[in-house]
Amino acid sequence: xxxxxxxxxxxxxxxxxxxxxxxxxxxxxxxxxxxxxxxxxxxxxxxxxxxxxxxxxxxxxxxxxxxxxxxxxxxxxxxxxxxxxxx
Amino acid sequence: xxxxxxxxxxxxxxxxxxxxxxxxxxxxxxxxxxxxxxxxxxxxxxxxxxxxxxxxxxxxxxxxxxxxxxxxxxxxxxxxxxxxxxxxxxxxxxxxxxxxxxxxxxxxxxxxxxxxxxxxxxxxxxxxxxxxxxxxxxxxxxxxxxxxxxxxxxxxxxxxxxxxxxxxxxxxxxxxxxxxxxxxxxxxxxxxxxxxxxxxxxxxxxxxxxxxxxxxxxxxxxxxxxxxxxxxxxxxxxxxxxxxxxxxxxxxxxxxxxxxxxxxxxxxxxxxxxxxxxxxxxxxxxxxxxxxxxxxxxxxxxxxxxxxxxxxxxxxxxxxxxxxxxxxxxxxxxxxxxxxxxxxxxxxxxxxxxxxxxxxxxxxxxxxxxxxxxxxxxxxxxxxxxxxxxxxxxxxxxxxxxxxxxxxxxxxxxxxxxxxxxxxxxxxxxxxxxxxxxxxxxxxxxxxxxxxxxxxxxxxxxxxxxxxxxxxxxxxxxxxxxxxxxxxxxxxxxxxxxxxxxxxxxxxxxxxxxxxxxxxxxxxxxxxxxxxxxxxxxxxxxxxxxxxxxxxxxxxxxxxxxxxxxxxxxxx
Numbered sequence: 001x002x003x004x005x006x007x008x009x010x011x012x013x014x015x016x017x018x019x020x021x022x023x024x025x026x027x028x029x030x031x032x033x034x035x036x037x038x039x040x041x042x043x044x045x046x047x048x049x050x051x052x053x054x055x056x057x058x059x060x061x062x063x064x065x066x067x068x069x070x071x072x073x074x075x076x077x078x079x080x081x082x083x084x085x086x087x
Numbered sequence: 088x089x090x091x092x093x094x095x096x097x098x099x100x101x102x103x104x105x106x107x108x109x110x111x112x113x114x115x116x117x118x119x120x121x122x123x124x125x126x127x128x129x130x131x132x133x134x135x136x137x138x139x140x141x142x143x144x145x146x147x148x149x150x151x152x153x154x155x156x157x158x159x160x161x162x163x164x165x166x167x168x169x170x171x172x173x174x175x176x177x178x179x180x181x182x183x184x185x186x187x188x189x190x191x192x193x194x195x196x197x198x199x200x201x202x203x204x205x206x207x208x209x210x211x212x213x214x215x216x217x218x219x220x221x222x223x224x225x226x227x228x229x230x231x232x233x234x235x236x237x238x239x240x241x242x243x244x245x246x247x248x249x250x251x252x253x254x255x256x257x258x259x260x261x262x263x264x265x266x267x268x269x270x271x272x273x274x275x276x277x278x279x280x281x282x283x284x285x286x287x288x289x290x291x292x293x294x295x296x297x298x299x300x301x302x303x304x305x306x307x308x309x310x311x312x313x314x315x316x317x318x319x320x321x322x323x324x325x326x327x328x329x330x331x332x333x334x335x336x337x338x339x340x341x342x343x344x345x346x347x348x349x350x351x352x353x354x355x356x357x358x359x360x361x362x363x364x365x366x367x368x369x370x371x372x373x374x375x376x377x378x379x380x381x382x383x384x385x386x387x388x389x390x391x392x393x394x395x396x397x398x399x400x401x402x403x404x405x406x407x408x409x410x411x412x413x414x415x416x417x418x419x420x421x422x423x424x425x426x427x428x429x430x431x432x433x434x435x436x437x438x439x440x441x442x443x444x445x446x447x448x449x450x451x452x453x454x455x456x457x458x459x460x461x462x463x464x465x466x467x468x469x470x471x472x473x474x475x476x477x478x479x480x481x482x483x484x485x486x487x488x489x490x491x492x493x494x495x496x497x498x499x500x501x502x503x504x505x506x507x508x509x510x511x512x513x514x515x516x517x518x519x520x521x522x523x524x525x526x527x528x529x530x531x532x533x534x535x536x537x538x539x540x541x542x543x544x545x546x547x548x549x550x551x552x553x554x555x556x557x558x559x560x561x562x563x564x565x566x567x568x569x570x571x572x573x574x575x576x577x578x579x580x581x582x583x584x585x586x587x588x589x590x591x592x593x594x595x596x597x598x599x600x601x602x603x604x605x606x607x608x609x610x611x612x613x614x615x616x617x618x619x620x621x622x623x624x625x626x627x628x629x630x631x632x633x634x635x636x637x638x639x640x641x642x643x644x645x646x647x648x649x650x651x652x653x654x655x656x657x658x659x
Contacts, residue, residue, distance in 0.1 A: 019096045040119055043279055047289045048092065059278045 006053075006072050006079070013052060017045050030067040042066075053079060091120070091292045094127030102135040108303065111157050113141045113149055114168040117284045121168065124292040128300055143284075150204050157208075164211050164303055165204060166260075170286050171218040171240065178236055186234035190242035198250060201257050211535070213302055214251075215260045216244045218274060218286075255518075255537035258302050258464070265294055268457045301462040308522050308533055311440065311461050312414050314356060315405060317423035318367040318374055318396070322350060322386065324448060328373050338383035345449045350385035352452055360470025361461060362392045362412060362477055366404045366421070369396040392477035401428050402435045412477060413586050415525065415622065420460050424448075465519035465536075472563075479560040480587055486559075494655075497592060500557040503659040504593070506600060509543035509550040509567075516564050517552060520583050525622040527584040529615065529629070534581075547572055548580070549604055553597065555588055555656070562588055568597060570604065576612040577605045586625070592654030598633055599654075605646045615642040 007027075014023050018036045031037040037045070046062050049055075049071065055078040057065070065071045112118050112125070122140045129136035139160040141149045146167055149157040157165070178189055185192075201212055221229070222236050229235035244263055251257045266274050269291060279285040287295060304310075319326045323346050324336025336343040337350075357363050363386070367374050374396035378388045388394065393411055395404045401423075409416055416438035423429055429441050445454050483500075490496035509517055514536045521534040534542070542548050549570040555562045565588045569581040579601070584593060605613055615630045617623075630642035633652075637643075 016092055017095075019092075019099055040117075040283070043283050043285065044091075044095075044120075044289065047276075047279070057278070059281050062278070062282055 003072065003076050006075050007068075009052060010049065010068065010072055010075070013045065013048050017041065017048055025068045027069040027072070028067065046071075049075060055079065055082065088293050088297075089128075089131065091124055091289050094124045094131075094293060094296070097127035097130035098123065100130055102130065105129070105133045105135040107135045107137055108164070108307070109137045109139070109160065109162040110164045110166060110303070111139045111141065111149075111160055111162040112166045112168075113146045113157070114170070115144050115146060115173045116168070116170045116280075116286050117143060118168060120285060120287065120289070120292055121296065125296040125299060128293065128296040132300055132304065134300075134304075146200070150200050153207055161208060162210055164213060164306075165208075166213045166215075166299060167200070168215045168260075169217075171220050172280065172286065174217055174240070174243075175220055175222065175236055178239060183234050186239065189239045190246060193243050194246045194250060197247070198254075201250075201254055205254075205256055205537075211256045211258060211306055213258045213260050213299060214247070215262045216247050218262055218266055218271070219244075255535050255540075258306070260295075260298055260302065262295070265291075265298065269294065298459060301459055302464070305462040305464040306522065306533065306535075308525060308531075310418065310463055310523065311361065311420050312418040312523075313362040313364060313392075313408075313412060313420070314353065315364045315366045315408060315419055315421045315439075316353070317421075317425070317428065318365060318369060320424040320448070321422055321444070322346060322353075323377060323384075327377060328369055332376050332381055335377060335381070337377070337381065342448060343383070345451065347383065347385060349448070349451050352456075354385055354390065356461060357386075357390050357474060359461075359463075359466070360473045362414075362474055363390055364408050364412070365391055365394045365396060366401055366408065367396040368398055368401070371396040389478075390474065392474050401432060405432065405436060405439065422455075464522055465515060467516040467519050476560065476562060476587065482559055483557075493590070497655045500559075500591070500655070502555060502557045502591060502656040504556075504596065504656050505554040505659050507552055509539060509552055511540075513552050513564060514539045514543070517567050520564070520567055520585070521581065524583045524585070525620070526586050526625045527589065528620075528623050529579065529582045529626055530618045531620050531623060532581055542569055549577070551597070551600060551604075553593065555591065555593060556659075566593055566597060568601065570601065572608065572610070573614070575610060576614050577601065577608070577610045579613065579615045582615075589625075592656055594629070594633065595652035595654040596656050599651045602644075602646050602649050602651075611646055613644040613646060615644070616640070617642065 011025055014025050015021050018034070018041065020036070023034060031042070046057055046065065050057060053075055055075065057074070061074065065074055110125070112122055118140055122138050126136050126138055139156065139162060141157065146169065149155045174193070178186065181189060197214065204210065204212060217240055220236065220240065225232050225235045229237040232238060247259055251259045274288055274291050275286060276288040316322055324342050325334055327335055337346045338344070339347065353363065365374070375388060375394070377384055378386065393408055395408060397404070405419070405421065409419070416436055420440045420442070421432055422442070422444060424444050429443070432439055433441050440460065442455060442458055442460065444451055487496050490499070518534055518536040518539045521532065525531070543550050549572070551568040551570070552564055553566040555565050562585065566584040567581065568579065571578040571580045601613055615635055617627060617630060619627065631637070633644070635642035635644045
């Protein structure tokens with residue numbers, strides 16, 4: 001999956017998790033821009049992303065993924081390493 | 088199963104038309120997601136759960152402090168979720184001597200919580216039992232070691248069942264049973280637990296809140312009473328009309344075994360008090376044949392209250408079954424292997440519960456058992472004979488047709504009643520009547536066994552329980568009345584009657600009795616009240632028909648000029 005596609009999927013997940021179609025994310029979006037993005041919703045967000053992309057975050061990395069950019073990059077890395085292993 | 092995000096989305100929907108139920112949620116880990124999921128699940132069952140979620144880890148403070156937010160909120164239900172992980176941590180800090188008594192101490196603490204809570208607040212406590220954890224400190228040998236965590240944990244879970252049997256307002260949410268369905272991986276999310284003290288896996292949340300809701304709804308009287316069954320490829324493999332009795336699959340051989348096990352389970356439901364009905368597209372004679380002649384059938388014709396096999400649509404047949412049994416569509420469950428029939432019923436009779444059935448009959452049982460379709464909040468021994476009572480009712484219906492006047496019919500029925508204040512052995516059945524009866528129920532107040540006991544012992548109340556029998560059989564306990572003494576009057580707090588004995592004259596007999604109690608106690612008036620619900624329209628005019636006069640939404644009967652009403656029931 002390409003990086004852009006990851007971003008588009010993540011956008012959909014944001015709308016889904018926050019039950020709000022009006023949230024439009026940018027690379028720089030962070031909990032300080034999106035009001036509903038508190039620590040609990042952060043967990044739901046990452047769990048939903050894990051499920052969607054069939055990946056697992058390490059328990060130590062979840063707290064650090066506090067922007068859209070960091071999330072997307074990490075998802076992308078995990079997808080790449082997954083494909084590499086399969087190949 | 089519906090997913091957590093869908094439940095979360097429900098939170099933004101309109102709950103204002105739904106019945107409000109106040110619930111307090113307490114726990115020793117983060118309960119926030121349970122709160123959201125539960126509230127959202129309420130939308131699915133059209134209930135407005137108003138939830139007070141205590142701050143984290145405040146179970147004891149909220150319950151022991153009489154001025155706590157919990158008591159200000161005054162919920163009908165209190166849910167406590169204490170986690171097995173925390174319990175384990177506690178256990179590990181103990182000395183060997185203390186470990187030995189850990190289960191007893193824990194149960195004592197829970198009992199304290201329950202007693203304290205229920206002495207301050209009229210409510211039901213829903214308490215989670217503890218997820219199974221084998222810490223493998225002792226390996227398989229743990230069973231032999233009293234101070235092992237598995238030993239103490241299982242003892243706690245076992246004693247919790249006993250505690251709930253002694254404590255009528257304590258209901259156990261069987262987390263352990265759910266764990267046996269989804270496995271520990273399906274239940275417990277170790278990463279969320281480490282990061283945020285959240286125990287449950289996000290995909291498990293809907294399961295757990297569904298089960299909480301099942302308990303709450305059952306206590307409030309929403310229960311399943313009847314299971315309607317298709318025959319071909321549902322109760323046996325193959326099609327009886329095409330394959331013949333020699334070739335249908337049932338018994339101990341391969342796929343036949345799946346159907347045998349399925350029938351055994353259904354037979355257990357029947358013995359618990361679920362009424363069974365057949366609804367099959369078949370020639371009736373052919374459909375009956377396996378029940379009469381196949382040696383491997385578990386279910387027999389006598390297990391069914393009603394047997395409908397013809398070529399009419401199943402919608403019409405289920406409507407017919409509903410009429411004969413006189414119970415609500417919402418108390419019916421329908422099993423059919425055909426996706427077409429399932430969808431037709433879902434579309435035309437949306438109140439009937441129609442679970443999916445797996446394509447492979449080998450999976451029927453394990454799948455259906457995860458759905459918890461038959462939650463109940465009571466069990467009385469009389470439940471076991473319910474099918475017989477419905478069969479007798481069918482015979483009465485046939486005899487009634489042969490009489491020209493209803494009076495003749497009633498005289499010939501040879502009815503006898505037994506009347507008494509509530510007695511101890513009646514408490515379970517009476518509590519159950521208050522919980523199950525929806526139609527002939529004037530005020531629809533639900534009582535637990537504990538409530539019934541208190542009413543029976545209170546000098547402020549008169550309680551009456553009535554049995555009825557006739558030449559066809561014994562109806563058992565069919566009506567209760569709870570009367571509250573007021574200044575110069577008696578208030579009918581509760582009057583419930585089983586719909587099976589409508590139009591038998593019991594209303595007249597009971598009112599005569601109420602009036603005589605009023606006279607003995609110098610009460611000049613009897614005051615009745617009708618609180619309408621969606622289901623009790625049948626008694627809307629009861630007080631009017633019995634001669635009460637309406638005044639300020641209450642119904643008044645002056646006892647002075649009362650003439651005893653006519654009936655054909657003997658006292659035994």
